[in-house]
Amino acid sequence: MSLHAVDTASKVSANDAKKLSAAGIKAIGRYYSDPNNKWKIITRKEAEHISAAEIEIWTVYQNSHRHDADFSASIGTAEAKEALAYAQNTIGQPKGSAIYFSADYDASEEAVKGPIAAHFQAIRAVFEAAGNPYRIGIYGSGRTCSHLLNAGLADLAWLSMSTGHAGHSAFYASKRWSIAQGKAGRVADVGIDTNETQGADFGQFRLDAAVRPAVAAADAVPTSAGAPAPVLASGMAGSEGNVVPRYPGRIIKRGEFDSETVAAIQQRLTEIGITKLVVDRDFGEATEDAVSLFQARHTDPLGRELEVDGEIGPNTWAALFGAEALSESLPLPAGASARDLVVQIAASQVGVREEPRYSNRGPQVDEYIRAAGLNPRADSYAWCICFIQWVFKEAARTDASGLSTLPRTAGVHALWKLRTNGATNVVAARQAEPALIKPGMVFLFDTGGGKGHGGIVESVAGDRLVTIEGNTNNGGSRDGYGVFRRKTRLVKMPRLLGYIDFIK
Numbered sequence: 001m002s003l004h005a006v007d008t009a010s011k012v013s014a015n016d017a018k019k020l021s022a023a024g025i026k027a028i029g030r031y032y033s034d035p036n037n038k039w040k041i042i043t044r045k046e047a048e049h050i051s052a053a054e055i056e057i058w059t060v061y062q063n064s065h066r067h068d069a070d071f072s073a074s075i076g077t078a079e080a081k082e083a084l085a086y087a088q089n090t091i092g093q094p095k096g097s098a099i100y101f102s103a104d105y106d107a108s109e110e111a112v113k114g115p116i117a118a119h120f121q122a123i124r125a126v127f128e129a130a131g132n133p134y135r136i137g138i139y140g141s142g143r144t145c146s147h148l149l150n151a152g153l154a155d156l157a158w159l160s161m162s163t164g165h166a167g168h169s170a171f172y173a174s175k176r177w178s179i180a181q182g183k184a185g186r187v188a189d190v191g192i193d194t195n196e197t198q199g200a201d202f203g204q205f206r207l208d209a210a211v212r213p214a215v216a217a218a219d220a221v222p223t224s225a226g227a228p229a230p231v232l233a234s235g236m237a238g239s240e241g242n243v244v245p246r247y248p249g250r251i252i253k254r255g256e257f258d259s260e261t262v263a264a265i266q267q268r269l270t271e272i273g274i275t276k277l278v279v280d281r282d283f284g285e286a287t288e289d290a291v292s293l294f295q296a297r298h299t300d301p302l303g304r305e306l307e308v309d310g311e312i313g314p315n316t317w318a319a320l321f322g323a324e325a326l327s328e329s330l331p332l333p334a335g336a337s338a339r340d341l342v343v344q345i346a347a348s349q350v351g352v353r354e355e356p357r358y359s360n361r362g363p364q365v366d367e368y369i370r371a372a373g374l375n376p377r378a379d380s381y382a383w384c385i386c387f388i389q390w391v392f393k394e395a396a397r398t399d400a401s402g403l404s405t406l407p408r409t410a411g412v413h414a415l416w417k418l419r420t421n422g423a424t425n426v427v428a429a430r431q432a433e434p435a436l437i438k439p440g441m442v443f444l445f446d447t448g449g450g451k452g453h454g455g456i457v458e459s460v461a462g463d464r465l466v467t468i469e470g471n472t473n474n475g476g477s478r479d480g481y482g483v484f485r486r487k488t489r490l491v492k493m494p495r496l497l498g499y500i501d502f503i504k
Helices: 014-022 044-052 075-091 109-129 143-148 168-174 261-269 285-299 313-321 338-348 361-370 384-402 410-418
Strands: 006-007 027-033 055-061 098-103 135-140 157-159 179-187 190-197 425-428 440-446 449-460 464-472 484-492 496-501
Touching: 006 179, 014 190, 027 044, 027 075, 044 055, 044 075, 055 075, 055 135, 055 361, 075 098, 075 109, 075 179, 098 109, 098 157, 098 464, 109 135, 109 143, 135 143, 135 464, 143 168, 261 285, 261 313, 285 313, 313 361, 338 384, 338 449, 338 464, 361 384, 384 449, 384 464, 410 440, 410 449, 410 496, 449 484
Parallel strands: 006 027, 027 055, 055 098, 098 135, 135 157, 157 179
Antiparallel strands: 006 190, 179 190, 425 496, 440 449, 440 496, 449 464, 464 484
8 A cells, every 4th residue: 555644743854845755645644732842743834844845734733632631621722722823823724724633542432422522612612703714623533533523513533543442443434534544654764654535625735825635545535435326317417318316405304205305315325225215205214314324424526524414405415316416507497587597596506505614615615616716725715696606607508698697706895896797787775676676686785894795586575585695594694604595684685785687
């Protein structure tokens, strides 16, 4: 087995980095720690040397973290603040990458659910208060990794090398880890531990570039690890002539009854060998358990972990049926207009969520950002306007003659300034009346500080709108985590800029 990813507690000089690169190393794990542990902490200069050698870096915060007493809410708060400050102010670690936190011992179930969970809850709180600049990783046993992922307290998992620790074999087999540590050794005279990486993105970075995946290792699981081939079922044409069911635009979960969508899910889970389900069109306990098992064993089409919640959103749907089930344009029903198509495509995305939450990333979110001409790996982008760009781009693939071209921008205020470029109608805030607002129109409002938010009108009911919005939440925030349908916006909403129609 050739080596591609290693971690080390040793300082890596410029000469070491060159030798490691020549030996085929593509990624190195290095430490953040208490300032007193200077012998193991990566420095800015060292990170520059590693990056210059075209090696990616991933980071882990570790002091001792080998006993129950090393974990508590207060310790987690202090260490999270310390790790954030060092990553941002000393290293300059790019946003969107990850910081792993260590629990390097065979923690009992009581410890994992008690002080360790409290520790990571505190870390999550600190990161959220800081605007979630980084994803949170856990380094530890299979039991610890599994629990923190399930609880939503960690976004990524690095399985320690200790095969005797609780849950190691089961967690390794689940393929839910992003990194799995192997044996110790030496490469280019540097003491290292070997590692497997799974998927293209395990939170790594380089200082001279945007966050991006390392070159896939020959012994790593491919990006599409575990993603089953599209199923033959009624729906839409796949890229290879197969027909796959399209994502219905909503979360499918327990309690749904007498549904063709549930029948397709049950058939698919049976076909790929998860379990034998009775195709009864009823999303009950057996189906929920089968979905959870599928999520634990598979990744989405981009190699990212699925949330194990027993519910089928867009990422799990794409893992089941293939990426085409999300991104193909919709057929235009007989007699339908381009306006109908825009609303239909926007509605099909309700339920899309960031992966991980508050990261401004995710398989489908990345597609929205690309539609605005941006590279999702280059920065952390607010994406409400990117979502609108994607909807109109998808609609144009079916009926370009019925649409005008949106100005290429991801900014709310920029789009409003460019509103006359391609718009077929503009309704300013002072003119806004229900009779003038049509489905498919884009609405924009100011949130202060040069920022704003926008979405697509689905329908008008009296003085209120039904809207479909990206990068929001149930409360209507501009800094949300998914695509939501909202029913509370007023036609004359506070701080409204206006409405723009790009439909002919």
